[in-house]
Amino acid sequence: MEGRMGTSIEVLREQMTFLLEQGLHDSAEMVGNFLMSLVSTNGELSPGSRAECMILYGDALYGRKEHRRALNVYRQALQLCRATPKQPMSGTRTPVQSRPASAASAAHDSKINENEVKYKIGLCHLAVHDTRAALSEMEGIPSKARTLRINLTLAKLYRMTGYDRVATASYRECLKQCPYVLEAIVALAELGMASKDIHALFPQGQGKISRSTTEHPEPVRWLQRFADGHSSITTHDYKGALEHFNSLGQRFPNNPHLLLESAKAEMALTKNDEAAHNFEKARQIDPFNISSMDEYAMLLRSRGEHMDLNRLVHDLISIDATRPEVWVAAAVYWEMRDDKIRALTYADKSMRVDDRHTSAYIVKGNISLALNRPEAAVMAFRKAQLLKPDLRSYQGLVRAYLAIPKHKEALCAAREAMKAMPQSAKALTLVGDVYAHHPDGRDKARRFYESALRLEPTYLGAVLALAELYGLEGRNEEAVSLLQRYLKTFVDDALHTKLAQILAASDKLGDSLFHYQTALSINPANDAAKKGLERLEKQMKGVDPDALEEEEENEGEDGDADAEEGEFL
Template identity: 55%
Template sequence: MEVPKDQMISLLENGLYDSAQMLGCFLVSSAVTSVEVSPYTKAETLVLQGDAFYGEKEFRRALSMYKQALQQCKISPKQTATSRSSLSTSSRSSSPNSTTFSAINENEVKFKITLCHCALNENRAALAEIEGIPSKARTLRMNLTIGKLYRISRHNRSAVSCYKDCLRLCPYVLEAIVALAELGVSSKEILSLFPQTPTRGRTAFDFSDSVRWLHKYVEAQCCIASNDYKGGLEYLSELLQRFPNNVHILLEIAKVEAIIGKSEEAIMNFEKVRSIDPFVMTYMDEYAMLLSSKSDQSKLNKLVHDLLNIDPARAETFVALSLLWEKKDERRALAYAEKSIRIDERLMLGHITKGRLFLSLNRPDTAVTAFRAAQELKSDLRSYQGLVRSYLSLSKLKEALYAAREAMKIMPQSAKALKLVGDVHASNSSGRDKARKFYESSLRLEPGYLDAALALAELHVDEGRTKDAICLLERYIKDCADDSLHTKLAQVFAATNMHSEALSHFQAALRINPQNNEAKKGLERLEKQMKGIDPDAPEEDEENEVEDAEGEPEDNDLL
């Protein structure tokens, strides 16, 4: 052959993919036009060129080369059993950029085709291709890939089987442990997959002691997956003591704290992670959600700026962008949320953010679909909260109550789930007694849960027990300087014409959180009342403002 194949291999091994694909054109041309070159040699050449294209992220071209290589294999005489045994998958990597060739291993080429389909988000085609590789011939990476594809396709039983095969080959595949836990496999069953004998050169005691942390990691993930967040945090805290400043464990702790409403602790842990590793992207959507809930626009803006510099193509970046624009331009925020889902449809917060925005846009029916999509990924309390709000907006009390009870069934020791059931009962005047019982139960379970305290205060006001509402809120304000408590208390005072007290608490709320829009609007309304102006009267230039707004060109470039 006029073009030396070993030079092509050398270029690929050195990551010089652009040069490799240029040289590959000569190599392919020489091999294909020569009648003396065997089909297997042609197939090798096509695979090499495919690897060059894959390295340049030209996945369609790589796919074409790999498929042509398989066609060459089919027209070639079948190899003997002896020669096939020499192509053991353990002798080479099955990466598209693996270039140590002695002959073609068709299973590895099929896997390269699978990886191309995955890169192009063609999951169905990827699954069909990788299923053609016999299970006994699959490498660790192949098992992990097919497990992910089965999970995306909702073939959960098959996914469990593949993830188990991963752990039988290597118990340290942590993403397989997490996946099995989320698919409902018990910690006992997961641990049974681990090797029960010591490795060569170690005593049984050394072996057991060295993987004790791994056992705790399994327990932690199974607790979290089954909504036993308290147990999960205990195991993760033990792991953190053994592995201080472990970014992965800190992120897991912060994520759980965010889910259960320990916002301040979660924010501290996310900030600690970013101080250790400023370029981390994992769970930064969760961190953005926390900053948004705290109305900390300055930190959220800084986070979005950082994420755009680190990786502007990640789904987490677009969730953060959506949250940044949520209060300024809902249509733009929605476009970002939808973009995050297109990038990674399994990112739960993308669906939750989308659902929240549809609620803000008064489209609760579409919000239900978004929250249901989030719920299919993970039975997270936030998806249930979104569903309940959506159903209540649609006046579907039966569906709202079913969703709230489902949340309580899944998380029986959750104060937030109890409060959610109370919210449904409170929406109907005949259910206020039941609502009060659920709110009080929620506060007994978690005395510091402010949302339940605020809901109970609102219920007192609705039932005309203003003094009870004031006493409850003042008691909580003594222990917690929270802007939402001051805002609610100010609203109660304003409703009873206690203007000076209302003014004091609106101002206190804005000192704590200058971005509190509810406090801003309440203060503006109160100041009008104190000046003897009707706060509900329309502004003089309101019509002119509307006309001006209509005259502005619409910004269609949301991204």
């Protein structure tokens, strides 16, 4: 009887190994139930053999995404491993994701890698979002026994829990083991490591980077260029980043990653036409890609492309509704439809999917400001800044602090931006914006705006801010002259809107009407132009636009609540 039971255990174990190798986790879990039944009733089975069977069963549960069940089984297996006399290890087994049945391959020689079991336990903790427990488990693996995958997972866990210095060390170790771990290069750049220090981690000799003896050492050079591009992004040198990514794009044409990184850098430089082209090209190459599509959604929103944004969100939801980018894009869409409460709901949903997704906090901050919730906006922008500081988080913080108002904090945030981006016209303009809120600070504001335009003569943000300042000071003719000068070169809805506002304040209502209409013909979603045109039409009818504003806002809450046909819910 015992012999037949032992044979049955061996047969079931071999069948589970086969099923897991084929990726048939449901079938493997069902077979595992029969295997565990025999294991539990066989008193002669050694602890090591029991542990091997349990690891197989845990792999099946992990493959079914039943992570808590798998965690429980792996823990029992680890206890049995520790009860087994120690034997020398014959190498490290493959992690659970890449080959779940790896434990079974060692079953026949009764050698179990306890470090591999710890790693699997850590993965289960990570899957149920218990990062501290995952980190604690994986830190128990000796450094000499850490494979590339273990080091990479550890690096991510350290970064998620705020241990940036140790995360940097773990990412460095990954690159020493394999220079092609590109996500480690990106992470090190984001953690502030200088590109030359990343270069030093790449193999200097030919043999270390390729087994081919005929390959030219060009791989090292393009890896260096890749590191340079991402380091430039971290230091807000978007022009430099574009140069690096464009250079790589010549060697690796139609590369979605390079196209998307270039598009985001172009957005930061307000090169929206070029950014749109690269986003669209990336979509044509890989229409099922979701990475960075939330950034594309923000670009479409800024360009007033309602139908394209609607179509993009439909596509993203149908591809994978479990990604945070999808719900950020949905939030951007509903914010564009002026349904800010629904937009905020989707932004929060994105954060529940991934609480480290930076753009979700940027969008939430902007929506909170639009809803007159500046304190909530400060919290959102601060979180975005902690995760990945960029100009948008600084701009949001300044706007939020000014809305509270907390002018001292706003000035600190603006100066932080200027310190982080010393050669940025946008950062200089941001400092000017803070000073412009005080009548006594307008001279300083003007100097900052003028400095921004000297640094970057084509930066329209500084032009608009300077025109606004002229308007506040009653220098409407100078504001009109400035805006008209730039309109000779730029076809821009914001310039037309600002000019229309200045002209309306100067009682030049006919000219103001022309520029509002021009702005809306360029960008139908320009909210400032829409509201300005409504006010202007009342003025032209001899009605005080401020007298009925509150009443009309209340009426508007009851209208236009339904989505257009074909829009997502």
